Amino acid sequence: MIEDELVKKYNLRPPGYGGTSRDAAVIFKLASQLKPEIQSLSLANNNLTGTLLIRDKKEISMIVPRKDKMIHLRELVLTGNPIRELAYKNGAGATYRADMVRRFTSLEVLDQEPITQISFDAPQPSTSHVPVEKPTATVFPFEMGPSFVTGVDGAIVSKFLTRFFNAFDSQRDLLMGAYDSAATFSFSANTSIPARARVVGFHSSPAMPNQRKLDWKTWLETGSRNLIRIGGDPQKTLGNLHIGGEQIVKVLGNLPPTRHDIGGPPEKFCLDSFPVPHGQSMGLLLTIHGEFTEVSSGGIRSFDRTFMLVPAPEGSRAKLNGWDVAILSDQWIIRGYSSHEAWKPGPLLVQATSQQSQPAPGAAQPFSITNLPADQQAALASLPEAQRNLVIEVCGRTGLNAKFAVDCLTGNAWDLERAIANFNQVKSSLSRDAFL
Template sequence: MLDMNPVTPRAQPGQPIDSKSAQEGPQSLPFPTIQLFSEDQTINELAMAFLAGFFKLYDENRDGLADIYDQGALFSLMVDTTNPTSEFARTNADSQKRVDFTTYIRISRNLTRVKSHQKRIHALVVGKAAVVQAIAQLPATYHPVQDAQRFSFDAWRIDVDGALQGVAAVAVHGEFTEQQSRNVISFDRTFMLVPAPPGSSAAAVGSPCVITNDQLTIRRYNGFHSWLPMPAETQAAAPGPSPALNLTPEQQEMARVLQEQTGMNAEWTLKCLESYSWNFHQAMSEFPQVRGTLPPEAFQ
């Protein structure tokens, strides 16, 4: 919905996928599926540091979130109650489990369901104290951030006229488990961030950023396979490390994606993957920490 004008989708949410389309199987994509996108290495490192700190506070100390929200921060929550229709969801127990979203719906700002203009305004949480209070009322959670493949994020800079500080957008997709009910829930969360001022409470707790806008969308569990690299045969040919006789097609695909994401040359890409026993997600998540230790020739 843009400017209050609804856009009719080609397939309505909750409707089953057309059987003919489902039978056609994976489609060939013009570009490779990648788990992460960052405008550059600097914004990538900033996003990873911010997200690690944010989810730790969100799961363990929500009162501490007051340190990293801006005084005039905005927060909104959208609940999507439609049934997931992916092939994964049809057979996954967590996807099929009935979830009680009542606590979330109380402050949901789903514009396709909340028609009252007054309710839409009321559902937008404004100000640091109100944001932290609203989040504190939501069920306690656990985000499995140690399993990198379960999360995907995009991060980029935004030019804002008149802004005194740089603005970054971080959109993260993943899952969390409600501690009491053990429900597993998929989510999308988009943050607008500005650098933490020196001497601020955010800087004091080690956060590189302050949150000015936080938009959270939740839905029944739908897995994480949509952002994992697809088998090489379903993607259009793209440049990457030269195939080696002792590499499987899956390893060649991992090497190609890692080289594309990190900027390392083919030799060092393979060294990196071998050092992590070909655990692609561990190599990708820990690359920002080891990047500074690599020699210049790793990127030539």
Template sequence: MKLIIKTTEDSKIIEDGPQNPVRVVHTTGTIDAIREFIRSRHQNGFLNLENMAQDNILRSAQIIPPGSSTGRSDVGAVMMKVASQLFPDITTISFASNGLRSLAPISSVAQFFPNILNLSFKGNEIRNYRDLENLSGTKKLPNLREIIFLDNPLRDRDIAKHKDDISYRSEITRLFPSIQYLDQQPVGPKISFGLGDIVDAKSKTASLPVPIRGNFFDSPDTQAMVLEFLTTYFKLFDTNRTLLEHMYDISATFSVSTNITISPTQRSKGRGGDNWSEYTESARNLSRLKDLSDRTKRLHVGNQDIVKEGLMPLPETKHDLTDASKFSVDAWQTGSLLPAVCIYIMVHGEYEQAPVRGRGYTKSFDRSFIIAPAPPNSSAAQHGWKCLIISDQLTVRQYNGPEAWQPEPELDVPGAVSSAVTSAFNAAGGAPPMTNTATGTTAIAPPPAAGVGPDPNQTPMQGISPEQHVKAQELQQLTGLNYPYSVQCLAAVGWDVQGGVILVNQERANIPADAWQVPRF
């Protein structure tokens, strides 16, 4: 039988007990050589294990390091065990230039250095993402801050395939979610999506499902302006898209993308995919479009190009604005993001698409707008629009219903936002057109309840009493008229607010565009 002689100290390394997977049997000379090697490669918490095949200490002891196909699979585990005993304060290890084809040979680093901060695998032969799984995940290396895979076939091939490193960086950060630096570059800030206290500080995970809240507006002014904008926009989108030309800025952008994945709702009902033929020529799906000219062609710039080439080719639609539960609206002012202060709007909802080959379709959609106040002399203002569209992005999806955003009762939005959404949407169905007396053009009149609120800093007009001033601002709130026209209207009805409301509704079609309030952002 083979005789093996070992010291007590060597026994701790070679056979460490039933819970330790290290079961290495080496000679005392081998263990001593590994100790000497580790000491020679350590400095101030950094363990340099680069290019181990050329190390004189290991070559003299005839130790084949991890990465070689002819070496023992347990050498890496012995090295990590020895290193943890000699230098437990190690925070950084470099395995560069070792010919590693996977992380399996050195996977014991997670066992012996669970709090390691930095790892480098530069210049190895790693080719597939599955070869990283021996060390991936937050449970194995929860504190890992930086990892390097430069000069590996995995990285080089992925970047060459996709023409950029977006897919590669996304996959690595998925496998190693704790890292802050990848290949010596920041991976970007983590996005919490407003989870706040829902995220557990210790586990850094969210308790799901996250409570669902209702529509969000950062102020009553934003709410009024956005609801008026959306009801008018969607009505024209469904009935006469050519009138939308004046609503887009001359440098505005528009694009549409499609998500053709069959939704869980469709799958549960046994339905297959929808018809997407009418979107094929215009969809700007960047994950599929790699050619720069195709990407550029499908991004529409300017009001005329947007309407003629972007909106008109899309199939006919019908947005049921009488049921606000089918829509979710979030909107907030963006500060000085653009030259003018803007409002960012995100809408989730659904619409009925015109039948294709005799069959109609219900589509879900996401739409994001950036709108800004329309300058007084702009085409938008002359056609009765209070704001301009700066950016418009539309994503169309398989129908999945509105259940995802229906608020839990105790978390419903404060005040009367939900009822205001319903009121504004309902009003859009019957609002009479508004004619600009100067140009003769027609637009859809804003609903009475959705007017922008009066300016609290407005000073009374000359000859107007404080009581009349208050009534003028009340009429502004109820009708959407600006202050001078509110005063003029009330003077005509003997300063009766209700009479003023009736008069505005009766004459709405003849009220000029400049009589309506300009949004205060």
């Protein structure tokens, strides 16, 4: 900027020199109003002095795209800037480039070098204006099946899971022998409330009061490897991947105490297990979905856990500790409770969309369990999810309270349309206490 012809011609003093704050403020204000939006920005070799330099990542955050600002930036030049020079001096050039690309997602050129674009051979959206017919099916063409175990004795899987979760809930140090010396472990906390749980109202239902006591703080601060939350930070990405039994058990000891009802109702858990190639031999991929109670609060969380197992070699730590298999990989996802009804064997219901079923702008929100009085919510908690959803639908469409809605559905073999038709026939004879 010091060598700029306009600066010289009009005797302007560039930023960084005494008494120039007013000039600089005017220049930058005018620059902020430039139309079209800035597409190329150079902070290279600017020779600025003073406290308003952009010379580290914290300061460059001031110009990171926000709302409608800097969203069209195509080229950024930081050659000669301490941000770039320090990174390359420390051998972190690749990290520097990745960080700039993450901060400025529209960048095509960085420091006069093109940015490699990653693309996928995915089919492009059609430009045809032919209207697409909306789905009308109410049942998915394939049913939800039960747990799937093949290519391995089910007793081995059952024995492993029972011993693993019993130790996990009581004395996690005992699991050190179950992990291979090169085993990897990571966990990811998914803090979003699942759509199914939000609709049913699990997290606000009086029937599950402990759900309000749950807190994600410990999970997030102990090393959650949720890649969306950590923003691709390479240090956290690698640091939250734990290797070897000693390191893994140390991390497990810092996580909240849990209680898995592994010997309870089998429908609360779903597992798939089958052989997969592992080098020159075969391993066993084991995935389990279920729920656990967080002991400190009494609240329930759902989880998904995937193990890569191999037969424990003779003389190995796993074999010496009585494990038939050793864990090579353990990936654990902890999420908000969403009920085991999700994997209940049988037809998969689909919510068909139609022109009539789409609410108009400004229309009332769909009826949910939270619209019912607390005592009726508690009464519905004992029903299977499919029946509970039918009761809520009847309550919303007829105005019946939960008790009469259940009676109406029971008398019509839990057929929703039959129940609604039956209600329309007798509604004039119902007393006021049948309604909400």
